[in-house]
Amino acid sequence: MKISLNWLKDYIKFNIPVEKLAHRLTMAGMEIEKIHSVDEDVVLELEITPNRSDCLNVIGIAREVSAVLNKTLIIPKVRKRRLPSAKADVAILDREGCLRYIGALIKNVSVGKAPDSMAKRLSAIGLRPINNIVDITNFCLMETGQPMHAFDYDKLIGGKIVVRRARQGEKIVTIDGVERVLDTSILVIADTKRPVAVAGVMGGQDTEVTEKTKNILLESACFDPVLVRRGARKLGLSTDSSYRFERGVNIQMVEGAAHRAIALIREFSQGETTHWTDLFLTKRKISKSEISIKIQQVNDLLGSQLTYSRCKTILKRLEFYVKGENRDTLHVQAPDFRGDIEREVDVIEEIGRVIGYDNLPMSLPQITVTHLNPRNNRQLKKEMRDILNAQGFNEIITYTLINSQSLEKTKQAALKRIRVKNPLTQDQEIMRPDLLPSFLDIALSNINRGQKNMRLYELGKKYLPEGEKEFLAMIVTGLKASDWRNFSKGKMDFFDIKGPASVLMERLRVKKASFEDAAESPIYEPGRAAVIKAGQTVLGDAGQIKKEILKKWDIKFEDIYFLQLSLTELAKERQLTAGFEPISEYPAITRDVSLAVKEDVSFAQIEKTAFQLGAKFLKEINFMEVYRGEKIPQGYKGLSFSLRYQSSRRTLTEEEIGEVHATICQSYIDQTRAIIR
Amino acid sequence: MGWDFNELRQKVQEEAKGIQDIQGLEAFRIKYLGRKGLIQGIYASLATLPKEEKPAVGKRANDLRSLITREMEERKKAVESSLQSKKRKGDIDVSLPGVGQEFGRSHILTQVIDEICGTFENLGFIVHESPEIETEFYNFTALNIPIDHPSRDAFDTFYLEQKDCQNPDRNVLLRSHTSPGQIRIMETAKPPLAVVVPGKVYRPDAVDASHSFMFHQIEGLLVDKDVKFSHLKGLLSEFCRRFFSEDIKMRFRPHFFPFTEPSAEVDISCYICGGKGCSVCGRKGWLEILGCGMVHPKVFEAVNYPKGKYTGLAFGMGVERVAMLKYGIHDIRIFYENDIRFLKQF
Known part of the structure; x- marks a missing residue:
């Protein structure tokens, strides 16, 4: 809100510089946003908080100044004239929308220019002087905060004012010259035939006061803040009047402000009030409690x-x-x-x-320890970030509202989704039930900017009908981190996402974590998908995103690997304290194994057999290589790995290890028809 | 057979001087100390010498052997050091890039959230999280936001199509601030409470350089038997000093929030102009960074705390705004673009 310094000084006398005044007001809650000079005046722009509708006028601000500077407030005295007994013809049909309406019929006004002092004050704050009648209503609005409107009485069909809801499709041309189509949610002032004003917002062009106007009907009213706000918003209009009604005008002020306007009209345009109606629909006097x-x-x-x-x-x-x-x-x-x-x-x-x-004084509180068990994964998330960052992954934070189309694009249309009732754009239609669309979005925008090598993760939520669930999602695409000493810039593949996730789970001490072949998945390429488990609990999944999905996202040349883990499940499957195991003082014996096994035999099976049979002495299996080639029969793959045997109690003999090792190898031959090489 | 030990000693010393490299050193060793070398020859022939000559010759032979060994060791040192100094030049180009695991970064918003929460943790607060999908009760009613308040309009809050299953009349929405976290905490725990709640919030604002429909806030709440307004000032001043800088200037400006009374906004002196007024601070010299106040008695009523037993302070700040001020970022959208070149800067 703008106010003029000269105008302010009509109600309060002070001598401090305007900057100091601005500071004092700001520090009392009336924030001054700008100060600028206009002719011989200074204009202050204030930000008034919504609870202080009483300060949306010059007297209100003067009252604040009076408190802050401890000076006397001078309010202009309005001599109340005797009111005519004749009634103006006013009816309130919408009793919720209008709590009080004063209509005063003022006859024989002479419309002309407003006095200079008034015009100057108004133009200083950006209100263009129009004519004395309109200027007086504006002046009273700015002085008291009570919005007012003057109709050309002779243009009111039937000479009557009706406060009602607009009819569906009813039209009005407002004084800004725009034709507006109304509906039943909008409160209007009408005559017997048509709306003549959008109540509390703006008057109509047909009944506006012009040079030719002889008789006016002055309106001073109190409209419902919510109806005015919604009406103004629907019409895309915000006026000095609607702004004040939205924040609530003081119903007691309606009459005083009308008297002030009538007195000014009498003084400057010789009008005489002949009819007066004050419709007051609530209790007249609400005394405030002590x-x-x-x-x-x-x-x-x-x-x-x-x-x-x-x-x-x-x-x-x-x-x-x-x-x-x-x-x-x-x-x-x-x-x-x-x-x-x-x-x-x-x-x-x-x-x-x-x-x-x-x-006011300042002191530090004594903070007592809070007895609240924070139910969140904050510590877990912190650890996860540290582990992933250390492995070269960058964290992203993406929008959780997405376009439902993007679920079609990731072949996840079957997922249940939470819809937003009032999205601004289609891109905010739903709460995401999965993180993949967000990741493909970010991958695409980076690829389009020429950044094709990515290792990213997000610790974000999925929004499911059963609630908000926290997940870790990771993506890798592009080339491996380069090492110039061995010039091999291979593309990243499944193992570049499994590896970091395995390290993560190991560091978090997830018990019995494993990657198993996944059945058919909507998002992963067949045969390139895994289910991640801890024992029997499913933690998440991983795999290569289907090419047909990438095509829909316009990702044409890149392979993308994706992985997701549920934080809820992860947190449950952790062993919280590390277990200590004494370090063996006895030497270890390592044996290398080279096998040719059928393609469908997994390394996990090989490992399982070894640990079952070598339980007592087998400490570790180190995978070395998988290869296919001339020396391997069709339908087979070559596997090389080493087994490390060690006892914590004694030195193992070559003989006993030879025996165990032979048993393990034999079982590969018996169970999986492996060929020992 | 007789040996001229003096001549031999001279010869050994001269030859040793001539040794230039490891190969020369080895040849020298073989010649004198090898299995078929000079010293072995002398020892072998000792047997043929008369008994009385043996000790003297033996001793001189031993001396000669010590000399050879000594010479060899010295030469070895010299050869090695000359080898080292040769290596030192041009063997590896130390200016070539090192090879190591590239380090990833937490998102800058995570870093700022951690830093702010960490600062409060050091002051004795705990961190708690609260749901993003909320009901009108938690987001508005319990926070003393009246039923017809503009912030409840569909223009200012995202509503969801689903309904609250316990209370089908109640609308379900995306929280428009982290303040419902206050209610959730007070409903489940008794004071003393010192908690910060970080998280995402949503408002249907058209996206531009300074608006986003999703952003992050951090809410703080301290409730106890005798919390005062002076504590609010002390606590937040301490926070600003720790988070921004020791000599930051601050001011507490009265403001309005329905759920605090008295309410204030905290401004810090503009980091660009130092308070003189510039385009970043809108010529005010001050930057608004957080809202705060004393918990409104109606909020305590909403969570059924005994009347008059507790007082509390609460505050809230926008994470993006703080990050933008601290790092001089001018467009909020960049946080959510996740351009790798942006991510790697922090």
Whole structure:
């Protein structure tokens, strides 16, 4: 909101420089955003918080200045003239939308220019002077905060004002010249035939006051904040009037402001009020209840040492009614324009902010240990980031709202999804039930920018009908990290994503982690998909993303490997403390094995057999190589690995190891028809 | 057969001087100390000498052998050191890049969240997480946000099509701030409480350089028997000093939030202009970084805390905003583009 300094000085006298005033007001909660000079005036731009609709006018700000500088507020006196007994013809049909309506018929006005001083004040704050009648309504709005409107009475069909909802499809051309189509959610002021104003927002062109206007109907009313807000938003209109109604105008002020306008119209355009109607649909006088606060309470909450008289002075400057002279306790009643004051803390805030928070003491709290078991995976996530970062993976954070189309594109259309009712764009339609679309999106945008080698991860959520579930997802694509000493820039493959995930699970001490061949998957290439388990529990999956999916994402040349793990399951399968095992003092014996096995025999089977048979002495299996070629029969693959035998109690003899080793090798031949090479 | 030991000694010394490399050294050793070398020859012929000559010749032969050994050791040192100094030049180009495991980075927003939460953890707070899918009760009602408040409009909050299963009349929404975390904590635990809640929040704002429909906030809550406004000032000043810098200037400006009373916004002196006023701070010299206040009594009523027993302070800040200020980033969208060149900078 803009206000003119000269105008402000009509209600309060002070001598401090404007910068200092701006600082004091800002520190009392009336933030000054800008100060600029206009002709001989200075304009302040204020940001008024939504609870302070009483400050959306010059008198309201003057009252604040009066409290902050401890100076007297001078409010212009309006001499109430005797009201005519004749009624203006006003009907409120929508009783929720309009709580009070004053209509005053003023006859024989002479429309012309407004007085210079008024025009100057208005133009300083950016309101173009129009004619004396319109300018007076604007002047009163800015002075008191009460929006007002003047209709050309002779253009009101039937000479009547009706407050009602618009009919579906009804039209009005507002004074900005735009034709607006209305609906039943919008409150209007109408005559007997048509809407003549969007209530509380903007008047209509047909009934606006012009040079030719002779008689006017002045409106001073109180409309429902929510209806005005929704109407204004629907029409894409925000006016000085709607802004104030949205934040709530003081129903008690409606009449006083009307008198002020009538007095000014009488003075500057010679109009005479002949008819007057005041429809008041709620209780006329709502007296605010008294609030009692001990001075001790004020000081306890603020941590301050304020006196009774200091507090009282502040409150009185803010026009609070302070009763009695008990010096321990403040008995206060807030003025009727302060709808925001309901209880003790509200009054304490008034005292605190006028003094200025920067002038209140500062101290450090003694923080007692919180007895709350934080139910989250924060520590786990921290460890995971450290492990993944150390392996060259970069963390990403992606949007959790996605386009439902992207699920079709990842062949995940079957996933249940949570829909957003009011997305701004299609890209925010649903909460993602899976992380893959987000990853393909990021992979694509990086590839398009020429960055084709990626190792990325996210610790993010899937949003499922059963709740929000935390997951780790990883992606690798492009070339391996280069080592210039051995010039081999191979493409990354499945093992470049399995490896880091295995290291991760090992470091997290996941018990019995394994990768098993996955059955058919919608997202992974057949034969290139794994289920990740801990014992029998499924932790996640991994594999190469189907080429047909990548094609739909416009990823044409790259192979992409993806992996995901459930944090919930991972957290359950961890062994929290490392187990200690004494280091054997006795030498180990290592034996290499080269086998040719059928293609469908997995290394996991080979390992399992070895550990079953060599349980006592077999310490470790080290995989060396898988190869296919001339020396290997068709349908077979060559596997090389070494077995390391060791006892923690004694030195093993060549003979006993030879025996165990032979048993293991024999079982490969018997069980898997392997060929020992 | 007689040996002129003096001449031999001279010869050994001269020859030794001439040794240039490992090969020369080996030839020298074979010639004198080898199985068919000079010394072995002398020892072998000792047997043929008269008994009285044996000790003298034997002794001189031993001396000669020591000399040879000594000479060899010296020459060996010399040869090795000359070899080293030759190697030192041009053997490896130490300016070639080293080879190591490339280190990945946590996202800058994670780093900022960790830093902020860590600062509060050091001050005695614990970190708690709270759901993103919320009900109107937690996001608004319990926080004293009235039923017709503009922030409840579909213009300002994302609503979901699903309903609250316990209460089908209640709308389910994406939390528009982390403040519902306050309610969830107070519903499950009794004071003293000192908790920070980081997480994602959502608002239907059109995306531009300073708006995002998804962003991160950190909420803080301290509830105990005698929490004062002066504590709010002390605590947040301490935070700003630790997080931004020791000599940061701050101010507490009265503001309005429905769930705190009194409420304030905290500004820090602009890091670009140092308070003089520039385009970053909108010529104000100050940057708004967090909202805070004393927990509103109605919030305590909503979680059924006994009336008047506790007081509390609460604060909240936008992670992206803090990160943008701290690192001089001007466009919020860059956080979610996840361009590798951006990720690797932090």
